[in-house]
Amino acid sequence: AQSVAQPEDQVNVAEGNPLTVKCTYSVSGNPYLFWYVQYPNRGLQFLLKYITGDNLVKGSYGFEAEFNKSQTSFHLKKPSALVSDSALYFCAVGSGNNAGNMLTFGGGTRLMVKP
Amino acid sequence: DVKVTQSSRYLVKRTGEKVFLECVQDMDHENMFWYRQDPGLGLRLIYFSYDVKMKEKGDIPEGYSVSREKKERFSLILESASTNQTSMYLCASSFLRQGGQPQHFGDGTRLSIL
Numbered sequence: 001a002q003s004v005a006q007p008e009d010q011v012n013v014a015e016g017n018p019l020t021v022k023c024t025y026s027v028s029g030n031p032y033l034f035w036y037v038q039y040p041n042r043g044l045q046f047l048l049k050y051i052t053g054d055n056l057v058k059g060s061y062g063f064e065a066e067f068n069k070s071q072t073s074f075h076l077k078k079p080s081a082l083v084s085d086s087a088l089y090f091c092a093v094g095s096g097n098n099a100g101n102m103l104t105f106g107g108g109t110r111l112m113v114k115p
Numbered sequence: 116d117v118k119v120t121q122s123s124r125y126l127v128k129r130t131g132e133k134v135f136l137e138c139v140q141d142m143d144h145e146n147m148f149w150y151r152q153d154p155g156l157g158l159r160l161i162y163f164s165y166d167v168k169m170k171e172k173g174d175i176p177e178g179y180s181v182s183r184e185k186k187e188r189f190s191l192i193l194e195s196a197s198t199n200q201t202s203m204y205l206c207a208s209s210f211l212r213q214g215g216q217p218q219h220f221g222d223g224t225r226l227s228i229l
């Protein structure tokens with residue numbers, strides 16, 4: 001079985017400050033890790049993924065994420081937050097053991113960026 | 116760009132009705148998925164399909180069925196709608212390849228059962 005934990009329901013940050021949204025995972029086998037963003041009344045948009053290789057992954061809108069195998073974490077980061085980054089963020093995990101590339105999603109973290 | 120289109124953004128139905136939610140994708144993806152999204156629970160997988168006429172149960176299939184007669188279309192059916200099925204429903208699709216394929220989502224259908 002695979003699982004994802006996003007320990008913070010909400011993260012508050014001031015515009016221009018760095019932001020981190022936390023994610024830890026549990027999976028048997030090598031993990032495939034994803035971050036998605038959801039704006040109000042919209043579906044999820046793919047931000048970035050880690051499959052293999054460099055532990056620091058860069059994605060859309062200036063976001064990046066760091067894979068840490070020993071801590072089973074995949075935290076989302078951005079050096080300088082924008083008000084427009086305010087949204088709901090989901091971490092997801094899959095593995096090579098899954099038929100059909102099934103993903104398990106975390107409960108989501110709401111990011112609030114204040115001017 | 117991948118386009119996943121869900122037929123309705125908002126839908127209101129009555130208890131006991133048979134409800135159809137439709138999803139179409141234009142990227143020739145093999146995999147298609149139906150999730151429901153509830154506050155604090157994230158996304159929960161209802162059913163998925165990796166080929167025409169193939170379906171697999173997800174985590175919460177009770178009260179739902181699916182149909183995939185064509186590769187691009189995946190339908191979710193609520194056989195007899197109940198109030199606890201009021202939720203946001205999201206459809207997604209992806210390629211069936213060596214793992215790590217991102218799923219692409221539609222904008223969702225917000226379903227209310229009265």
